Structures are given as C-alpha cells and as structure tokens.
Amino acid sequence: MHWLTSYELLGNRLLAWATAAGITLLALLALAAIKAVLVNRLGAVARQGSTADRVFDSLAYMLGGTRLWLLFFQALNFGLQTALDLPDRAYSIAGNIAAVALFVQVGIWGTRQVRFWVDSSRTRAAQDTNLGATTSLGAINFIAMTVLWSLVLLVILQNLGVDITALVAGLGVGGIAVALAVQNILGDLFASLSIVIDKPFVVGDFVVIDEFAGTIEHVGLKTTRIRSLSGEQLVFSNSDMLSTRVRNYKRMDTRRIVFEFGVPHHTPIEQLEAIPRLVREIVEGIDTARFDRSHFKGFSPSAFDFETVYIMQTPDFNAYMDVQQVINLGLVKRFAERGIRFAYPTRTLDVPAPVQVAMAGPAAQ
The missing domain is CATH 3.30.70.100 (Alpha-Beta Plaits)
Incomplete structure (x- = not known):
C-alpha cells in the first residue's frame, strides 16, 4: 500500500483520491438509503387513510422519481470538497455540474408532482362521470410543464453565469417575430385556453354548429374534434369554434x-x-x-x-x-x-257552367 502515499495525481496523493472516492460512494449510498426510507415511510402513512393521504401519496410518488445518477454528482462534489486539494477552477466546475444536476432533479420532481395531480384528477373525473374535466386537464398539464421547465432552464443558465436578462430580452424580440409568423396557430392555442377556462362546451356535449351536429370528442391545443351523427369525424379549429354560434344541447334541462x-x-x-x-x-x-x-x-x-x-x-x-x-x-x-278525421291537402276547383253565346245570323234577305 506504499504506492498510495507515494504517487500523486493533480497535486493529491492517490490515498486522497481513494478517500474522495470512498466518501463519494458512502454519500451516494446514504442519499439512496434516505430516498428509500422516505418513500416507504410516506407510502405507509398514506395507506393509513388519513385526511392528508393524497399529499403523502404525491410526495412518495415525487421522491420515487429521484435519479441516483443525478445524486452521484452531489456526492462527487462533496467527496472532492472534503478529501482533495484542487484549484478553485476545479471546485467551481464540480459545483456547477452538481448544481445543474440538482436543478434537473428538481424539474423531475416537479414533473412527477404535476403528473400525479393531473392523473388523480382525471381518475376522479372518470369516477364522477365528469367528462368536462378532461377538456382542461390536458391544457393544464401542458402549461404547467412548459412553465416548470422554462424556469428550470433559466435557473440553470443563471447558475452557469449566463446573463438571462439579455436572453429574456432577446427571446422577447424573437418571440414577436415568431408570433407574427405563427399567429394562426397561437390564435388557436389561446382559443383552446379560452375554451378550457370559459367551458362553452366540454367533451361529451352534443352541439350544433351551423349545419353540422355531433358530440364533442376531443378539445386539443389547435383543433376541436366532433363525432357527427352519421359517424364521420368533423375537425374545427378552436378559433372557428369561438367565432361562431354553438348550440349546446347537452346543457338543456328541459x-x-x-x-x-x-x-x-x-x-x-x-x-x-x-x-x-x-x-x-x-x-x-x-x-x-x-x-x-x-x-x-x-x-x-x-x-x-x-x-x-x-x-x-x-x-x-x-x-x-x-x-x-x-x-x-x-x-x-x-x-x-x-269520428274526427285528420286533414290532408285538398284543392277544390269551382268550374262555372258554360255560357251560352248567341251568334248573330246573316241578315234576312
């Protein structure tokens, strides 16, 4: 074992590198054990049927998405900081990598939280036969994921030293150009959000639009699909649905x-x-x-x-x-x-008697 103390790598003896590797492994195992204990404990509490069981379920589901390969970078940074004497640049790089891995893990946790609540809401809607809820859940999921990962990306860039103020300003200018190019698509997207919020119709409603009639089958980000009485699927853009008069027969009480x-x-x-x-x-x-x-x-x-x-x-x-x-x-x-009869179309023709016309004969000779 003399060679562990005799040889150096980047200014640190091999023993120090082995110590750093051991600390990294122990830290990773500790994090994995903490994850397993928390998931099992939260799941057990949720199964007790307390009023907050869905909250504990959601936390257990969230922690179940913890990725050990992302935790490895946290453990590695801890091991390097503890056992090795490295240049500040090396510590900075290791810290940045660990921070990026942490932010990605936070994004995964947030994704699983959103997925849990959306899926549970969809399950409750199916049990309550609330077909209207499916109209909004897809849009809510899309918006939540977009906002979540946009924030994660901005935080990562800021942590890496990128001036996100200039980036946001540049994205704003570019966004205007993109919006002008895809204004019809954006119009349908905002129309979809309007349908979700205002709910003029939901999945399962029977509607009549101009001369078309059918049942709402799907409300997407761009189009609404209707199953007509004759069986074919009718596809309308969301902006067209909001710009016309829709008669919703499903909401009739009488x-x-x-x-x-x-x-x-x-x-x-x-x-x-x-x-x-x-x-x-x-x-x-x-x-x-x-x-x-x-x-x-x-x-x-x-x-x-x-x-x-x-x-x-x-x-x-x-x-x-x-x-x-x-x-x-x-x-x-x-x-x-x-003895009452129903009427049927009839027409009476009144033809007058022929008129006798006396013709004057030739003059008497």
Whole structure:
C-alpha cells in the first residue's frame, strides 16, 4: 500500500483520491438509503387513510422519481470538497455540474408532482362521470410543464453565469417575430385556453354548429374534434369554434316541443271545441311531459289548424321522440273513437257552367 502515499495525481496523493472516492460512494449510498426510507415511510402513512393521504401519496410518488445518477454528482462534489486539494477552477466546475444536476432533479420532481395531480384528477373525473374535466386537464398539464421547465432552464443558465436578462430580452424580440409568423396557430392555442377556462362546451356535449351536429370528442391545443351523427369525424379549429354560434344541447334541462295538426273544414264545432281537451288529457297522462297549451290556431286552405305545446322534463332526444309517438298514437285512437278525421291537402276547383253565346245570323234577305 506504499504506492498510495507515494504517487500523486493533480497535486493529491492517490490515498486522497481513494478517500474522495470512498466518501463519494458512502454519500451516494446514504442519499439512496434516505430516498428509500422516505418513500416507504410516506407510502405507509398514506395507506393509513388519513385526511392528508393524497399529499403523502404525491410526495412518495415525487421522491420515487429521484435519479441516483443525478445524486452521484452531489456526492462527487462533496467527496472532492472534503478529501482533495484542487484549484478553485476545479471546485467551481464540480459545483456547477452538481448544481445543474440538482436543478434537473428538481424539474423531475416537479414533473412527477404535476403528473400525479393531473392523473388523480382525471381518475376522479372518470369516477364522477365528469367528462368536462378532461377538456382542461390536458391544457393544464401542458402549461404547467412548459412553465416548470422554462424556469428550470433559466435557473440553470443563471447558475452557469449566463446573463438571462439579455436572453429574456432577446427571446422577447424573437418571440414577436415568431408570433407574427405563427399567429394562426397561437390564435388557436389561446382559443383552446379560452375554451378550457370559459367551458362553452366540454367533451361529451352534443352541439350544433351551423349545419353540422355531433358530440364533442376531443378539445386539443389547435383543433376541436366532433363525432357527427352519421359517424364521420368533423375537425374545427378552436378559433372557428369561438367565432361562431354553438348550440349546446347537452346543457338543456328541459325541451319545449311545439307540434301542429289539422282537421277538415267540415268538422262540427262540437268536435273542434273538444280537441284541445283531448290533447291535454293525452299529454297529462305522460309522466315525463308537462302540458303547456293546445289551441285552435287558425285556418289554412285545407284544414282548421291546431297547435300544441308541451315541456319534456328531460332533454334526451330519444325520450322526446318516444313521448311524441305516444301522443300521436293517442290522437289517432281518440279521434277514431269520436269520428274526427285528420286533414290532408285538398284543392277544390269551382268550374262555372258554360255560357251560352248567341251568334248573330246573316241578315234576312
């Protein structure tokens, strides 16, 4: 072992280098042990079902992302500082590397924190059948990751001696140029954020946009995708979605229904007076429908016209069609029992009798 004290490397004996390596290894093992103990302990506390179990879960998940190869640079810097006599430049380089590794590790911890809360929120939304939450979670995750790693990058650059003030100013000027070049994309991005915050519609809503109708399937950073009734996928830019009128049928609490029918002109007055009462009896016999009114509305060329209004207590379209079918069948049955006929388009032609025209004969000779 004489050679450990006889030979030198960069002004330090080999024994000092071996001591630094041992200290580095011990420090790394200590950090790994601390990580394992904290993760296990936090997980055990979380499994006890306390009110703060999700907080402990998140901390355990965060620490589970600790990378030993990043901790190695912390341990190495500690070993070098403790056991070796090196130039200030060497200590500065080792300290900068350790700082960069630490900041990267902090970024990984932050990433896992964001991922934990986003995933847990998505799970709760699925359990509560809250499809609207999925619209905002993707955008929130993207924004949080962008802000987090932007801050990590700026802190790393500042630690390395880069003047980030000038950098931020340069990025601002460059950002203006980029924004002008991609203003349509940025417009859709900010439209996406507006949709997330204002929530005019969310995933699962049935909407009508101009002549297009379908169910919201996905709200992305640039486009919104809708599954139409006929099966194809419709893709709209987010800015187009905000610049047009959107009818959101999913948010209906009730559905107001107006329907009309007619009876022939020769229908007796007694039957005309009875028709609104018959319609009311039919509608009031349906639990999911609330009768509003039924009136002899007016006259058309081939019929006396009646108009009926009722309120569906559910917005479901299929339920509405079922109720309308019951009403129609009830009207056919009641009218048949009372001898009332439904009108159908007719036209009466009034042809006058031929006119006899006396023709003057030739003058008598």
